[in-house]
Amino acid sequence: MIIVPEAAIADLITRANAFTAVEQVFAAMSSGDAYNFPVIREAIGHEDALYGFKGGFDGKGMALGLKAGGYWPHNMERRGLINHQSTVFLFDPDTGKVAAMVGGNLLTALRTAAASSVSIKHLARKDAKVMGMIGAGHQAKFQLRAALETHQFEKVIGWNYHPEMLPGLAEVAEEAGVPFEVGDLDGMVEADVVISITSVFSPIFGAAHISPGTHLACMGTDTIGKQECETDLVAKSTIFTDEIAQSITLGEAQHAVKAGLKTKDDITEIGAVINGKHPGRTSDDEITLFDGTGVGLQDLAVAASIVDLAIEKGMATEVDF
Numbered sequence: 001m002i003i004v005p006e007a008a009i010a011d012l013i014t015r016a017n018a019f020t021a022v023e024q025v026f027a028a029m030s031s032g033d034a035y036n037f038p039v040i041r042e043a044i045g046h047e048d049a050l051y052g053f054k055g056g057f058d059g060k061g062m063a064l065g066l067k068a069g070g071y072w073p074h075n076m077e078r079r080g081l082i083n084h085q086s087t088v089f090l091f092d093p094d095t096g097k098v099a100a101m102v103g104g105n106l107l108t109a110l111r112t113a114a115a116s117s118v119s120i121k122h123l124a125r126k127d128a129k130v131m132g133m134i135g136a137g138h139q140a141k142f143q144l145r146a147a148l149e150t151h152q153f154e155k156v157i158g159w160n161y162h163p164e165m166l167p168g169l170a171e172v173a174e175e176a177g178v179p180f181e182v183g184d185l186d187g188m189v190e191a192d193v194v195i196s197i198t199s200v201f202s203p204i205f206g207a208a209h210i211s212p213g214t215h216l217a218c219m220g221t222d223t224i225g226k227q228e229c230e231t232d233l234v235a236k237s238t239i240f241t242d243e244i245a246q247s248i249t250l251g252e253a254q255h256a257v258k259a260g261l262k263t264k265d266d267i268t269e270i271g272a273v274i275n276g277k278h279p280g281r282t283s284d285d286e287i288t289l290f291d292g293t294g295v296g297l298q299d300l301a302v303a304a305s306i307v308d309l310a311i312e313k314g315m316a317t318e319v320d321f
């Protein structure tokens, strides 16, 4: 069994590796070669923690396993540990024997950022110039960094409910050599691509804030009840997602579906676009919305890539298990 501890991940995987792994697994999901198992998420009644498992099997990339982990809201204040904690376990699909244990914290941020970037590559207008960020928390910085590596933007505008968090985003833009402006939500009409990555349960923006032709990646809504954008915007957008079953139950589309404004048949898996089975964006005026709900197969794909890199670079710890 190979062990790759959390501390080793940053030196092993690049954003480009994560992007390729996620793009390939979305394609495999859409062609029926890979599927996710039902998600388990439990409030365990201890430390106010939410704990669960996201797993799946990718018969093309030959990755089988699960990510175990969740959210411990008091970790930082009580123990100086980050609140999100997770670990990925990979198994040999031929034998069921455990194959690897990989730190899942940085991996989660990288695979989530890779998902929105894959959507930008396949759905944004090629002439997109202005990148808009709604949200400036932990994930937002990874999202922006990956987006700026995926497409050549000329400017970033950022809005956050807690403005004191925006300098973190500005730093990321600066590192990438792209000018950053603090904006208000009305200013998002200037953006050609918008990523929203907040933890809100009631909408903070809607159709009035997003111009025709924009590609919107809604990445914050990954739980029943969460909602970042008004249903009027979802209703007028062409929706793409990682997994339709998640999009309609716990993703951004859940509310529009509940309200009868969209059905599951209105939603396309991004894998179909990657595989060339769906044209994706069909006009420069269309608002495309990627409902990035986060699936276990993303974690497995990136973990498998990390294990390969660890072996290749001689950084894998092997344990007889």
Ligand code: NAD
Pocket (backbone or CB within 6 Å): 108, 112, 134, 135, 136, 137, 138, 139, 140, 160, 161, 162, 165, 197, 198, 199, 200, 204, 219, 220, 221, 222, 292, 293, 294, 295
């Ligand atoms: P974080 O706590 O670091 O940041 C939270 C963000 O939400 C900040 O921008 C904060 O200002 C904003 N926010 C909080 N309360 C708000 C309010 N009342 N109004 C407006 N904005 C508010 O969290 P994070 O780790 O960056 O995660 C952000 C979201 O992304 C969470 O909902 C998380 O569950 C989700 N997430 C999704 C995926 C996925 O695959 N789709 C993966 C990881 C995390």
